[in-house]
Amino acid sequence: MLILALLIGEMFNLSFIFNKYIVVMKDVILSDFSSEKSSFDLYRQKMESLLFDLLKQENVIIHHISSRTKDSESLSKKIDNRSNKYNSLKDITDLVGIRIISYLESDVDLIAEKISKEFLIDPENSIDKRELNTDQFGYKSLHLVVNLNSTRATLPEYRNYKDFKCEIQIRSILQHAWAEIEHDLGYKGKYAIPDQYKRSFNRLAALLETADLEFDRLKRDLSKYELAVVDLIKTSPQDVKIDQASLQQFNLENNILNEARSLMSKVTGWTYNKDLDTLHGITERFELFGMKTIKDIEDSLKDNNEVFFKYLSEFTKDFKYSEIGSTIVLFYYQHFLAGKTEDVLKITEYQNYGEISIAGKPERFIEIYQKVKLL
Secondary structure, three states: OHHHHHHHHHHHHHHHHHHHHHHHHHHHHHHHHHHHHHHHHHHHHHHHHHHHHHHHHOOOOOOEEEEEEOOHHHHHHHHHHOOOOOOOHHHOOOOEEEEEEEOOHHHHHHHHHHHHHHEEEOOOOOEEOOOOOOOOOOOOOEEEEEEEOHHHHOOOOOHHHOOOOEEEEEEEHHHHHHHHHHHHHOOOOHHHOOHHHHHHHHHHHHHHHHHHHHHHHHHHHHHHHHHHHHHHHHHOHHHOEOOHHHHHHHHHHOHHHHHHHHHHHHHHOOEEOHHHOOOOOHHHHHHHHOOOEHHHHHHHHHHHHHHHHHHHHHHHOOOOOOEEOOOHHHHHHHHHHHHHOOOHHHHHHHHOOOOOOOOOOHHHHHHHHHHHOOO
8 A cells, every 4th residue: 555655646746747847848938939929920921922922933823822920829728738749839830820722622732732842841740631531521621831941941031940830721712611611600520510410511511522623623624625626716616606715716816816916016016915815895795796606706807807907907096005915806806896887876785785884985986987998
């Protein structure tokens, strides 16, 4: 009994010492964090800006990027929850957090690939929370803990942060929507949800997951169509409906439209910038002129190209732009077709058709057409 009592007493002493150590280490960690908080804030800003620039440079389109530095209160709670894990501030890898929200789930892996090339990944502390069991639905996100690589860490602007880590969370819009809704409901994890509501919870999560997959499939199908439409326009334009993909390709390759662009450059001095291209409002207006296929536009251009070129020169001669999108010729061809009707009511309908209204007096469209058709 004496030995047992001694052992219990020794265990009590060890437990007391350990708990005391935990309290001391927590105070040290919080103190270190407080003194370095401004450095972590600067690191966060630099990392967010760097990631944004790198993804933009790689033509990776994202929905949103945001960042935060952990506050003292949440850090204190984190230490309490994992008291035996942290011996120093360096052991905590998510003091700086960055969240990247992509449009599609497939973009998550693409973004992760770019990050892996530019940073050092800490595999021990990184986790793929998208890997759910076959009977699970819910929160999905990829968490990567990273350091600056050796090359970037030697640069003057990053030298002070060579030992800093940050956690990058990457997820799609729909995955983010689920995370926000789950957080708002206040139930995180399958065991927190009352049994009578688990089925509804899983069904909603499955719907969002299905939507993510379907958007990815749709993107792949549209990409295949955009590649196929190039040959379809050449071989069977009568079978190609007017839509954004077909009209964009036709705009780039049609000889008459290319000649029209050259003409406008000579008349106005404009240069063309593809980044300014837009078909918004243009695609649907062709139906006003009875055109449903690419062949309809192609034939119309062949029948009217000479008068159209004259109309184009007269209509744009006083315009002042430095650069403009290449799709502007389609827009002005529709102006020409409207003017060709010589009908004020039809031109007014054309100007007010769709979501974007077209400014200008209807009579001017007619006057220019009547003037050039006689030349």
